[in-house]
């Protein structure tokens with residue numbers, strides 16, 4: 001039997017940060033992960049460059065049943081704290097857009113940094129370690145693992161959500177929560193592409209790879225970024241963002257001309273260039289391929305006429321369709337490609353200060369396993385760093 005102060009299950013973003021935070025207080029820490037490598041999601045994130053935080057991270061960027069829950073941890077470990085660690089390790093980075101910070105080189109720089117910090121505080125990080133059983137004892141916990149029996153005073157669950165099961169994601173954290181009588185809210189895939197009906201896919205055939213700067217809205221939320229046609233449906237940052245607010249059966253509103261009043265613009269062009277055609281005017285903003293296709297699909301009755309021959313009603317119909325396009329997805333691509341899991345362990349069950357379960361002394365939950373989900377853009381890692389750091393101060 002081996003004894004330590006703290007066992008953390010899950011060597012991802014939150015688990016490694018928690019190990020650093022607890023280890024720096026002199027606690028003996030073991031991090032156990034069943035995968036063959038630590039931080040697999042960090043390695044694959046941000047297209048291999050890891051969008052590790054965001055200059056503008058704040059509580060408004062998170063979805064949770066309790067919108068206040070994330071505030072305390074986020075104020076105690078901010079994006080500036082994490083940037084400080086990145087700079088201390090001399091890791092080159094840049095802002096790509098909208099405050100999103102990426103490594104100049106590889107996401108591996110972030111994993112190496114976390115492992116170096118773990119090693120500096122003597123935290124023992126183990127891969128290939130499966131936890132078979134967890135038993136509560138009078139003080140702390142007994143764990144039966146593939147690497148023997150362990151006893152610890154504090155047990156931290158940092159096993160993440162369900163997205164990308166091929167990367168080692170499991171429902172382990174939810175199972176442990178249920179084992180100890182904690183409420184787990186329904187989970188769904190977030191930051192995920194939409195799938196479309198076969199009819200719509202046929203209509204959009206050949207547009208795969210086309211994108212358009214748009215405002216996408218659903219359930220009172222709007223995001224302005226690109227949408228991207230794919231061979232399975234619609235993706236791109238604006239679609240991923242709105243997917244976290246979409247529920248089955250909902251329609252999504254899409255404005256393909258976010259910078260102009262399209263009706264006014266068409267009227268102006270009708271005056272200034274009466275011989276021009278609708279697809280030509282639309283392709284001043286959209287790609288020619290997209291403008292041509294949308295005209296064939298939506299305005300087949302009149303788009304071949306010169307603008308001079310279009311009625312006000314026809315131009316109003318064009319503006320309405322292009323600026324308030326209502327699209328009804330059939331679903332999402334699910335956990336297979338989702339970046340995050342919405343829902344999870346009910347934050348009412350956990351202290352927002354320490355992350356200890358209110359009903360179970362010495363048991364802690366951090367990171368994505370909790371019902372806190374960030375927008376796209378480095379916010380999910382910032383939550384992992386902030387919750388991991390806060391918890392590490394108390395275990």
Ligand code: FAD
Nearest residue numbers: 010012013014034045046051160168172367368378380381
């Ligand atoms: P994870 O990082 O998922 O770590 C959980 C760990 O627990 C894993 O190492 C896993 O192997 C381990 N584990 C699971 N089950 C068990 C078990 N039964 N026993 C032992 N160990 C177990 N967020 C951003 O902010 N910026 C990005 O650029 C970004 N890009 C992403 C790209 C992709 C493709 C994906 C899928 C996600 C991306 N995210 C990004 C989201 C981000 O990766 C997660 O929100 C974040 O990793 C959550 O951290 P975590 O520590 O809670 O969980």
